Amino acid sequence: MTAAAQLIDATKKYGTVEALKGVSLDIGLGEVVAMLGPNGAGKTTSISLLLGLRKPTSGKALLFGLKPDDLNARSRVGVMLQESGIPSMLKVREIVDLFRSYYARPMARDRAIAMAGLEEKANALVKELSGGQRQRLYFALAVCGDPEVLFLDEPTVGMDVEGRRSFIARIAEFAQMGRTVVLTTHYLEEADQLAQRVIVIDRGLVIADASPQEIKSKVAGKRVRFTAVALSEQDLDGLPITSSTISDHSVQLLTNQPEAVLRELFRRGIEISNLELSGADLEDAFISLTTHKATD
């Protein structure tokens, strides 16, 4: 497998903040990879290093074996970034043509616009677009060069559920052309729908790198909270939980089988009150992943 993008023991410090603490990863041509992690985990920093927008403090970043700011490497890459602007006084078709001119063998303008679902807006000025349309325009700009590798940094951020779903379908359409896609996301669900491989990043480190199925099986889906007097760790022995936190009388458990956990607690005669059951968010998922890592 040819490496499309590599980080080799890369670290990145912004002043005293250590955004990446030694990350190595190897993304092969044709892979569809999701980088998953909470805000501030180091996903955007990783992408920035791979694109040559930032330089690693130590270690290396390579694109097609070249330095990422090499234009020969960049000519094979399309990019969608968080928080980047485009000229508001250009029309959609004009800016797509402009970005097409940066690449040797771009796709036809209308095709790029259609892939982003912006046919109706081809003659509109950028400033007339809604937030979601603007996001799709960024996608058109990222794919219009017909790149081998597509980098998408939080492409669905700020979209509603429906918008996210159709956007994911557009990315999948591009990936089906045999291209490499690297995207960052907050949502395990998105990673699951798109990627064959999920790289979980937390606090500047890769804490998991596996298929979405494997990640899902490690991640707790539900959070069970309750109050119990005089509960000890031994009382929880043998329960199907991925992590537990006990402070004073309040207990928090993460599990994929909340029913089984509760049944067993009741069977053991443990008095509980204030029971609360909720879906675990990504933060919880990471807690359980990190504890897995520690106990493995």
Place this chain on the structure above:
Amino acid sequence: MAVMTVRRAPIGPMLALQTRAEFLKLWRVPAFSITSLFLPVMFYAFIGIGQSSQVISPHVTFGAYFLASMAVYAVANVMIFSFGISVATERGMKMDVLMRATPMPPFIYLLSKCITAVVFAALTLVVLFPFAYIAGAVRLDAAVWATLGYRVLLGSIPFIALGFAIGYLSGPNSAVAVINLIYLPTAFASGLFFPKQMLPSFIQSIAPYLPLHFFGQLGWDAIGAPTDGTVTTDWLYLVGYGVLFFAVAVWAYRREESRKFS
């Protein structure tokens, strides 16, 4: 390793499309396009026309003299504003970050902005010259019109570097204010609106060192008005200022690079 079969896009069409985009970006902002094209004409209408035929030195009418002043003002204005404000705004909107991640070489971006600025500057002359001819009844030899035209376009180049430096040194919201604070007073002090003799004496004492003063002299000399020193020294000073502004611009650009992309 796979065999590298990288194709880079041809530079020519890229430059053409980038220049077109830069031009349209400015053209479609009336606050810029209308102001740069018609403000000089308006000044000319208010100040120049009334006393256009008045002879201020042998063979030179005030109409011709003020035409040279406004040509210099208009062109330097375009250079500083188009560059300064567009660079500052685009930095503010983080457009440079996305551009940076594309395979477009950075010099294309800068070159396209320079070309756009020169084209815009030429357009201001296309509006101003006929206006002075018709409304101000300015009559000059064809060679004199041509000399004035090429001198003001060539002499405006140092001001591109100044605009660029301001664009990188000031924020998107402060760029307009910074430019107005620098540009308008120096335009007055350099005698582009009123003869220097009418200005306060302390301004008169610094005026001969201002870049716009040398630029103005090139214009006035072109239409036959007497100036201090020679055309050669005017050019040399402008080249000197050009080098200085360019050095500041490069420094500011590098400073930004090391903050944003390191």
